[in-house]
Amino acid sequence: MVQLATEVTLRMSNGKEIPALGLGTYIGSSDPTQVKDLVKTAIKAGYRHIDGAWLYGTEKYVGEGIRESIEEGIVTRDQLFVTTKIWPTYWDKPEKSFDKSLSDLGLEYVDLLLQHWPICAKDVDSSTPLPIKEDGKPYYDDPTSDGTGFIEFYRGIEKLHLDNPQKIRSIGVSNYSIMKLEKLIPKVQVLPVVNQIEYHPQLPQKDLVEYCGKYGIIITAYSPVGSNGAPVLKLPLIQQLADKYEVTTNEVANAYHILQGRASLPRSTNLERIKTTIRLPSLTKSELEDLYQIGVENPKRHITNIWGDELGFDWWY
Numbered sequence: 001m002v003q004l005a006t007e008v009t010l011r012m013s014n015g016k017e018i019p020a021l022g023l024g025t026y027i028g029s030s031d032p033t034q035v036k037d038l039v040k041t042a043i044k045a046g047y048r049h050i051d052g053a054w055l056y057g058t059e060k061y062v063g064e065g066i067r068e069s070i071e072e073g074i075v076t077r078d079q080l081f082v083t084t085k086i087w088p089t090y091w092d093k094p095e096k097s098f099d100k101s102l103s104d105l106g107l108e109y110v111d112l113l114l115q116h117w118p119i120c121a122k123d124v125d126s127s128t129p130l131p132i133k134e135d136g137k138p139y140y141d142d143p144t145s146d147g148t149g150f151i152e153f154y155r156g157i158e159k160l161h162l163d164n165p166q167k168i169r170s171i172g173v174s175n176y177s178i179m180k181l182e183k184l185i186p187k188v189q190v191l192p193v194v195n196q197i198e199y200h201p202q203l204p205q206k207d208l209v210e211y212c213g214k215y216g217i218i219i220t221a222y223s224p225v226g227s228n229g230a231p232v233l234k235l236p237l238i239q240q241l242a243d244k245y246e247v248t249t250n251e252v253a254n255a256y257h258i259l260q261g262r263a264s265l266p267r268s269t270n271l272e273r274i275k276t277t278i279r280l281p282s283l284t285k286s287e288l289e290d291l292y293q294i295g296v297e298n299p300k301r302h303i304t305n306i307w308g309d310e311l312g313f314d315w316w317y
Contacts, residue, residue, distance in 0.1 A: 005251070005258055005280040006046030012193040013216030016170055018112070019081050020258045022049030023274070024222060024267030026056045034269060039065025041271045043075050045278055051196075051222075051265050052105070053085035053116060054097050055129060063105040082107065085116040085174060088130065088307070089123040091141070091153035095160055102167070109167045114196060115157055118150035118173065118180045119307055130307055138307050145310040150180065151187050158190050172196070174222075178211045179312030185215060196220040196265070198303045200232045201256060203315070204295035209262070220263040224253045227302035237290060245281035248273075255281050256291050 008020040023042040025035055035058040039050060043065070052062045066082070069075050082105065090097035098113060121130045122139040130138035142149030154173065161168040172194030176184070185191065195212050199205055199221035209219050226232040233239075233249040242249045250266060250273065257264040258280060268274055283291075299315045309316045 003280045003282070004046060004278050005254055005264075006048065006278045008258055008280065010218055010261060010263060012170060012218055013191060014170055014193055016111075016193075017081075018194070018218065018220075018263055019047070019049035020263045021047060021254060021278070022051045022081070022083075022220070022263060022265045023047050024265040025050065025052045025058050025062050026267060027058065027269055030269055032058045033061055035061035036065040036068070037271065038269065038274060040069050040074075041274050043069040043080075045275045047274075047278075048075070048079055049081045049083075049263070049265075051083045051220075052101070053083075053087070053114075054090075054101050055085070055087045055116065059084065059101055059104040063107065067106055077107070081111045083112040083114060084110050085114040086153075086157060087116050088119045088121040088153070091120040091149065092156065094153070094156045098160060098168070109169060111169045112172060112194060113157060113161065113168045113170070114172045114174045114194065115150075115154050115192075117175045117307060118153070118184075118311060119144050120147070120149035120153055121307070132306070136306065144307065148183065151184055154184060154192075155188060158188055161190060170194075172217070175308060175311065177312035178208055181211065181215075181217075191215055192217055194218050194220050194263075196222055198223045198227075198301060199257065199262070200224050200226050200253065201235065201238070201291040201294045202226055202232060202298070202300040202302075204292060204299055205314075206292070218261070218263060219257075220265060221257045222265045223303055224257060224264045224266055225250065226300075231300075231302070235294060237294065241281070241283060241287060241291075245283075247279050247281045248276060250277040251279050251281060252283070255283050256288065259283055260288060 174196035
């Protein structure tokens, strides 16, 4: 009997569980209205983890997909795990971003609220996620390499959670390096339960995974196929393992994380792909190590936003 990735959950440090397979809802320049059908398709296929963010501009349609799925009796709200994130331009007013997300989602609570990046950016009118100066750098309210504003950013989210535990069930971080975690952890009351980072066989980060493990912080992998063009799926070993286990290459990419206690957040605008990316091939320890060694030998990071280059990560460019 084939195990399903949609049935695996991971226990967070606060005792709550997070489904190991989630649907990412960032679709770039694609029509955001299609996200409703993506969410409904995923829920029908067994997904119970939906990952969103204010930045994505899709939360209204995420909410519609969830609401219609509930109305159709496919799922109940308590069976879903919904994540949203606070963008750095809201670092000093996280409640404004959270209230907007909760309203757009049409939900009474979220299961997880993340600090999207450990930086503090100026909130000015701009068509870009972070306004960029003439020198190519964003307008920051605090230095990204040695500033401490990101700690106040997290503590603002922490206060929101402590003041509204029924609206925000858990809190965590995203795009945190060891350097940033070392500064944050001694300064907070509530440790993050999750650190969401780019992670796949081309990007070795065992040191960060092990550091997070010391504090019970679960790693959630975004871009598990390596972003646009899905370069990870073209790796010969990924293709060989898909053939061996008679699954898709996407399922191998997700298994790389789930079998090692991490969550995986694939995203796709292909409804058929969403339906069929739910099995969990039983890769061996040796095969998992062989996949990791691909990145050791030739490391490649695919998400290299300019605002992340001073956060303490290896291979940023």
